[in-house]
Amino acid sequence: MNGTVERESNKDRMRRILGKDGYARLFRSIDDAAGLPNEAYWNQEWFRMEQELVFRRSWVFAGARGELPEPGCMKPIDVAGTPVILVHGRDGVIRGFQNVCRHRGMQLVAEPCKKATLTCPYHKWAYGIDGKLRTRPHFDGPNQTGTFRDGGGERLDLIPVRVEEFFGCLFANVSGTAEPLADWMAPVLDQLEGYDLSSIRWAGKRDFEVKANWKLVYENYMEGYHVFSLHPRLLRFAPMDVRWSGEWRGSTFVNNYHFPKLEEGRGEGLPHFPDLSEENRMKGQWFLTMPHFAVEVYPDQFTVLVAYPEAPDRCREELHVFVVGEEAATGEKYAGPREDLINMWDDLNREDISVLAGLQQGRRCFGYDGGRLSPHWEGPTLAYAHKIIGLMADSEDYAP
Numbered sequence: 276m277n278g279t280v281e282r283e284s285n286k287d288r289m290r291r292i293l294g295k296d297g298y299a300r301l302f303r304s305i306d307d308a309a310g311l312p313n314e315a316y317w318n319q320e321w322f323r324m325e326q327e328l329v330f331r332r333s334w335v336f337a338g339a340r341g342e343l344p345e346p347g348c349m350k351p352i353d354v355a356g357t358p359v360i361l362v363h364g365r366d367g368v369i370r371g372f373q374n375v376c377r378h379r380g381m382q383l384v385a386e387p388c389k390k391a392t393l394t395c396p397y398h399k400w401a402y403g404i405d406g407k408l409r410t411r412p413h414f415d416g417p418n419q420t421g422t423f424r425d426g427g428g429e430r431l432d433l434i435p436v437r438v439e440e441f442f443g444c445l446f447a448n449v450s451g452t453a454e455p456l457a458d459w460m461a462p463v464l465d466q467l468e469g470y471d472l473s474s475i476r477w478a479g480k481r482d483f484e485v486k487a488n489w490k491l492v493y494e495n496y497m498e499g500y501h502v503f504s505l506h507p508r509l510l511r512f513a514p515m516d517v518r519w520s521g522e523w524r525g526s527t528f529v530n531n532y533h534f535p536k537l538e539e540g541r542g543e544g545l546p547h548f549p550d551l552s553e554e555n556r557m558k559g560q561w562f563l564t565m566p567h568f569a570v571e572v573y574p575d576q577f578t579v580l581v582a583y584p585e586a587p588d589r590c591r592e593e594l595h596v597f598v599v600g601e602e603a604a605t606g607e608k609y610a611g612p613r614e615d616l617i618n619m620w621d622d623l624n625r626e627d628i629s630v631l632a633g634l635q636q637g638r639r640c641f642g643y644d645g646g647r648l649s650p651h652w653e654g655p656t657l658a659y660a661h662k663i664i665g666l667m668a669d670s671e672d673y674a675p
C-alpha cells in the first residue's frame with residue numbers, strides 16, 4: 276500500500292450506483308434503450324450527487340418578484356439543500372442571502388414576511404435588508420450595543436447568494452458559478468420571439484407535495500403520450516393528432532401545438548400578449564430548461580411549474596401563473612377568468628400527480644429495468660436522463 280486512495284470519478288460513481296448494465300442500456304438507440312434504472316429514483320448517494328452537481332451549480336427558480344412586492348418583503352426558500360432568504364431591497368433589487376445568523380448559526384427567517392431589519396431571534400443581532408450587520412446588543416458586555424471591537428463589519432454580514440431576475444421570475448445559483456442567467460435563458464427567449472415578455476405579471480401560485488422523485492415530474496411533463504389517458508379536458512382542447520414529441524435544443528426542451536379553438540384557462544377571457552401574430556394566437560408552447568425550469572406559454576399566459584427535490588422519493592412543486600398586464604393580474608375585472616385559469620392548472624396538475632406516487636413505488640420492483648420507451652414520444656425523456664448524467668459527469672469530482 277502506498278497510502279494513496281484513488282478518487283472515484285463522477286462517471287464511475289454513477290456507473291457503480293446505477294449498475295453497469297443499467298447505465299449501458301441508457302445509451303442504446305431509442306428503439307432499444309431503457310430509462311433510468313430504479314437507483315436513480317431511490318438511492319440516497321445519487322440524490323446527493325444531483326443536489327450537489329446539478330442543482331447547486333445551476334440556476335434554480337426561486338419564485339416570483341410578485342411574491343415580494345415591496346422593499347422589506349422577504350421569503351425563505353431551500354435551494355439545493357441550502358436555506359436561502361430572498362429580500363427585496365430599498366433600491367428595488369431582490370437579493371439572496373444564506374438564511375443563517377453569523378453568530379451561532381440560527382435560521383433567520385422561517386416564513387415569508389415584511390420587515391425593516393433582519394433580526395436574529397436568538398441574541399438579536401440585527402442586519403439591514405442589504406445584509407449588513409448593524410447592531411449586536413450586549414455582545415461586548417452589558418448594555419454595549421453597536422460596538423465592533425473584533426472588527427465586526429463585513430466578515431459578519433450575511434453571506435450573499437447569487438440571485439438574478441428574468442421578467443419577474445427570480446433565479447438563484449448557490450455555487451455562484453453558473454453562466455449568466457440571460458445566456459441560460461436565451462433558448463427560451465429565442466422560441467418566444469414576438470411575445471412581449473415585459474408585459475407578464477404574477478397572478479398567483481399553488482403548492483403541491485408530491486410523493487415521488489423530482490425527475491418523474493419532468494419526464495411526465497415532456498411527453499404528450501399520456502394526455503389521452505390522464506387529461507380528458509386537455510385532450511378535447513388539443514387532441515393527440517396535433518401533438519408531437521418535442522425536442523431538445525441545447526439545454527432547453529421545446530414542444531408545441533396548434534389548437535383549433537380558445538377556451539377558458541387557455542386564451543379565452545384574459546388579455547393576450549400585445550401584437551401577437553395570427554399563428555401565435557392559436558399556439559401552445561412549453562419548455563423545460565435544465566435542470567428544472569418548466570414553463571407553458573399560451574396567448575394569455577406564462578405558467579411556470581417547478582419541482583424542488585426534497586428526498587429521493589419526495590419533492591415539492593410550485594405552480595406560478597403569470598398573465599399579461601397588471602389589470603389581468605390584479606384587477607377586479609379579471610378576477611373570474613384569473614381564478615378559472617389557476618384552477619385549470621391546479622386540476623391538470625393533480626391529474627398528473629395522480630400517477631407520480633405510483634411511478635415512484637413501481638421503481639421498488641427489482642424486476643423493473645428502466646422499461647421500454649416509445650420511440651415516437653419519449654426520445655426527449657431519454658435525452659433528459661443523458662443531460663442530467665452529462666451535467667454530473669462534467670462537474671468537478673464529487674467529494675462527499
Ligand code: FES
Binds near residue numbers: 380395398400
Ligand atoms: S445566533 Fe443569531 S444572534 Fe446569536
Ligand SMILES: [Fe+2]
Binds near residue numbers: 501502627
Ligand atoms: Fe400531464
